[in-house]
Amino acid sequence: MEDNAMTGTVRGRTMVEGNGITRNIHNFKFLCGLVLWHDILFAINVVSKRLQGVDLDISGAMEQLDKAKSYLQSYRSEEGFQNVLKNEYKWAEELHTEAIFPPIQEYKSHRRSHFDYEAWDNPIKDPKQQFKVELFNQVLDCAIQSVE
Template identity: 30%
Template sequence: MDFNASSSFENENEGVSIAEHFLDFLDVKSTTGKNQTDVLLQELDELGLQIKDCRGQGYDNGSNMKVELVEVTEDPKANNEAQSVKNEISSYEFLLALCIWYDVLFAVNSVSKNLQAQKMHLGVASQLLQGLVQFFQKFKDEGFVAATLTARELGETLGVEPKFKEARQRKKRRMFEYEGEDEPMQESAEQTFKVEYFYVIADTAAQSLKRRFEQIASYDTMFGFLYHVKELKEIKEDKLFQKCTDLESFLSFEEEKDVCGRELFSELKVLREILPAEVVTAAGILRFMNRI
């Protein structure tokens, strides 16, 4: 498990800088969440860092999922399974699925790269995620047709016939005694794939991103006035005071708090009056404060 930390520091030539630093590789005997937590807390204690003073996030990356590898020998059963896999990945459904996932991952990756930009802040991050949510809402309506066209073009190149497997047969339920015998009802194979595969992907992605957007939006609501210099300069004093006290409550736990809302309000009232016009970013505010 690698261990990174972000911090702000002062440099006589460059002023205030915020950077991430690699600290160490931590040896873990077990990849369970509890064991990783215990190892991390022990390392923080050895470094003299208090967990209550740390702010950040961690990624499991699915390391708790263990896979047992089994050696496959040459036998008829293995050959049949290999042939089945070959047939599956040579099918039109598989090709269409690849096209769908390409569109999904391309959109997510584009936004993800922007979110990692050095000058990214909460307001822009919130807008990017909101745009991605809207993309998937539109993608559900139009993405299937676009992916189908792409899959057919690829199919012509690869020699894959644009044909779905035979659709399942469903029987129409009898509602009354006088109705005739149940008749099989043909369901379009393409429609089945669209409903049971494409819609599931689009809805799952949209819901997941919606939760992330709502989380980032809530952070922007709480911290945004510190990032948006123009808003900080123009906001009325009563609203500024309310935001400062709200931030105090948000960053409090039991009897401890990270900031005093009233003191922050007093400092920001003075700061916004003395900020030079050319200071338009949060990083610019830090550099300006470092000089005074």
């Protein structure tokens, strides 16, 4: 983005892409996702190293998998979510990023109800709750299922 050797449309396109990437990286939601993935992958890496070892012990590997699963299940709690946010507030401060979730853009969709008993889903209005439901819980559910 700061390369002065580029000129013309290539420089303009590169600057636009660079600014977009920078803006997305400094997004609080993106940084929370990084903290979440770091914690998950750290737990999985321990099991992976054990499974790749030359002196593989199946019972020890199974025990390690159970520990990883237990860790992920306990992480998928309100306390785990608050820990992610707490760590993220520290990162946001270091990166001089505003520690708020971006507001939710509301889209109105008109869906026809085919049956009388169908109820409308209530959309999530809180951006923090939306992150928890749509990313935090889903990523952890997928990780837990993969370990199982």
